[in-house]
Amino acid sequence: MKLWNTIEKAIDFIAEMMGRIGWLLIIYLMVFGVTDVFLRYVLNAPSLWISTSLQIAMVLLACVGGIYALNDNAFVKLDLFYANFSPKKKAVCDIITVVFTILFLGVLIWKGYQAAKMSVMLNQHTPTSIPLPIYPLKIFFPITGIIMLLVVIKKLVNDIRTLRS
Template sequence: MKFWSKVEQGIDLMAEYLGRIGWVLVIYCMSLGLFDVIMRYAFNKPSLWIGTTIQYAMVLLACVSGAYALNNDAFVKLDVFYASFSPKVKAICDIATYALTFLYLYVLITKGIDAAQASFFTKQVTTNAVPIPLYHLKAVIPFGAFAVLLVATKKLVQDILTVTGVRKEDTPSGSKLFDSQV
């Protein structure tokens, strides 16, 4: 169990760092979006590249924030029934839904790798006035899905330990590694 504890800490640390990258991307999108609006409407000088880079950053945000959100239970759940369940019943429900999660992530990873390879070999770029390479962005998509898969696997093991009775308390699964710094 000591080894698995270290693995969980590593996954938590990865998810926290991805969350921090997502935070920077949100700030980037907000500040450059505001700058673009001011330049367009106040000075009649629209940019050729800001809109495209914001779209790029939004895709990156979706890729890096999934693992953070899953690790900190930030996804929306239908809590009408789930909230009243015991930790053991919640774990059983979560185990049942992880099959769909793994299937979705498998398809996203395999098809994402195929799309990234095709984009890399064709040196795909955006089609607007400023050609920005897309193959880097497409390579991040399977990486983000793999990060979510790691967090989902960690949660699956925690749920199995809860169902089998090895883990007695209902501990929050999110990482608190950076709480003292925030």
């Protein structure tokens, strides 16, 4: 039990760090998004790299934001029925749906790893005037999939504990 509490705190810490990375990405997106608009429409001197880097940052934000939101139960749910369930009924529903989540994450990790490996082998870059590397982004997909899987397993264990109590 003490080991599990340590593991759970480690997963919470990792999810919190993903949230902080997301916070930094939001600041980056705001500052450079406004800068890009200013350069393009006020100075008539568009940037060659800002819009591409903003797209990459938005993808990263979706990855880290998903981990943080799942860990903090911040996803929007269809609470029409679920909100009125007892904690044990909620746990049963979560245990049933976790099968689909694990399948999805398994495919994401598997295919993400293959795509990342291929991207590194090909040394992929964006097809723009200033080529930015794509492989770091693709390497991040299976990593975030694994972290998300850890959060899902933590929630599954907590649901099983709820059923047993």
